[in-house]
Each structure stands twice: as C-alpha cells, then as structure tokens.
Amino acid sequence: MTSRVILVSPAMSPSLRQARFYDGDSLDDTGAARARAAAGALPAPARTVVAPGARCAETAAALGLDGPRTPELAGLDVGRWRGRTLDEVGAAEPEAVTRWLTDPDWAAHDGESVRRLCERIGRWLDGVRETDGRTVAVVEPEAVRAAVVHALGLPAAAFWRLDVAPLTATELSGRSGRWNVRLGRPLE
Incomplete structure (x- = not known):
C-alpha cells in the first residue's frame, strides 16, 4: 500500500504579506485570483482535508477542493502574539523571539511549542500513512x-x-514505514 499526501499551503493573505502572525484573515485579492487560476493543477484526491483557518478554507474552495475542516491540522498557536508582526514582537520581546526561534520546546507566548506542533502533525501524518x-x-x-x-x-x-x-504543493509518498518528500512545487 502506498499513501500519498499533498500538502498545499494557502494563497497570499494580508498576514502572510506583512509577516504578521496569523489572526484568521482571508485571502487578499491577488491570492484569491492566483488560487482560482491554479484550480485543476492538482491530481484528483481520494480525500481532501482542510485546516480550520479562513485562508486555508478559501484556498481549498478556490482550487475546487471540498473537504472537512480538520482541527488537528491547525497552524502553530502563537498565543498572545497573534495578529502582531514579527518586527513588533521582536521590538517588544527580543529575548522571547530569540528563544522561540532556537528552542523548539519554548512556548512562553502562551501558545504551542514547535515540538508540540511537529508531534501533532506527525500523529495525523502517521494515521494517513495507513490509508490508501x-x-x-x-x-x-x-x-x-x-x-x-x-x-x-x-x-x-x-x-x-x-x-x-x-x-x-509539498508531496509525501509513504510505504514500508517511511516517507519520501518532494518540496514546494508552485501551483499554476
């Protein structure tokens, strides 16, 4: 049995454009247009799942994909930094930003650590490996x-x-207890 997972990152939104921690914003006009133009660029899936954020749902819809919002696929919870730019947080809490970028267990922003995110997404990915x-x-x-x-x-x-x-699109193919990765193909 071979499992294939295609991870699609959302189209451009104001928070991505401004290097701002995601706060639930929608796609901007350019991002929405690019996503609509890329509809049909992916092979037909057996199943589609969508992270709970608005920009992921809007990207999926623009690509012509329909699937349930899946909470375990949510992005990194950045706690009190949500909605702020990295520059703003860096100016207010320079030591905290340094620690966040260097210690995967750090989560003193009242959110989730990088390690916890990797574990959560890893559990989901391990479950998908059992599907065909x-x-x-x-x-x-x-x-x-x-x-x-x-x-x-x-x-x-x-x-x-x-x-x-x-x-x-980042593609993972899994068999025999391991994954192979093809990184970052632009959807066009």
Whole structure:
C-alpha cells in the first residue's frame, strides 16, 4: 500500500504579506485570483482535508477542493502574539523571539511549542500513512514544515530552516514505514 499526501499551503493573505502572525484573515485579492487560476493543477484526491483557518478554507474552495475542516491540522498557536508582526514582537520581546526561534520546546507566548506542533502533525501524518490513495490537505505553512520534519525524522530545531511559499504543493509518498518528500512545487 502506498499513501500519498499533498500538502498545499494557502494563497497570499494580508498576514502572510506583512509577516504578521496569523489572526484568521482571508485571502487578499491577488491570492484569491492566483488560487482560482491554479484550480485543476492538482491530481484528483481520494480525500481532501482542510485546516480550520479562513485562508486555508478559501484556498481549498478556490482550487475546487471540498473537504472537512480538520482541527488537528491547525497552524502553530502563537498565543498572545497573534495578529502582531514579527518586527513588533521582536521590538517588544527580543529575548522571547530569540528563544522561540532556537528552542523548539519554548512556548512562553502562551501558545504551542514547535515540538508540540511537529508531534501533532506527525500523529495525523502517521494515521494517513495507513490509508490508501491520495490525500490533499490545505494547511498553514508551519503545518507543512512540521510534516516534513516528522516525515524525514529531522530534529524539531530544523523546523525554522524550511521555507514554505504561498500556494505550493509539498508531496509525501509513504510505504514500508517511511516517507519520501518532494518540496514546494508552485501551483499554476
């Protein structure tokens, strides 16, 4: 049995454009238009799942994908930093930002640690490995990072070394207890 997972990052939104911690905003006009233009770029899935955020749901709809919102695929909970830019948080809490970027267990922003996110996404990915056929999941960029960290058995500290561009597909294929990864194909 071969499992295939295609992780699709959301199209551009104001928070992505402004390097602001996600606060539930919708796609911007350019992002929505690019997602609509990419409809049909993915192979037909056996199943589709969508992270609970608005920009993931809107990206899925624009791509012509329909699937349940799946809470365990939510992006990283950044607690009190939600809605703020990285520059704002860095100016107000420089030591906290440094710790957040270097310690995968740190979560003093009253949110979730990177390690917990990687574990949560990893549990979901392990469950998908037991299914046959292709799963398309429209998820936040940090969920893509966490899936790659888990799939390749990387240390959680590698999380920040992975860049995920908007509206790209990262493909995982699993068999014999392991995953292979094809990173960041733009959807066009």
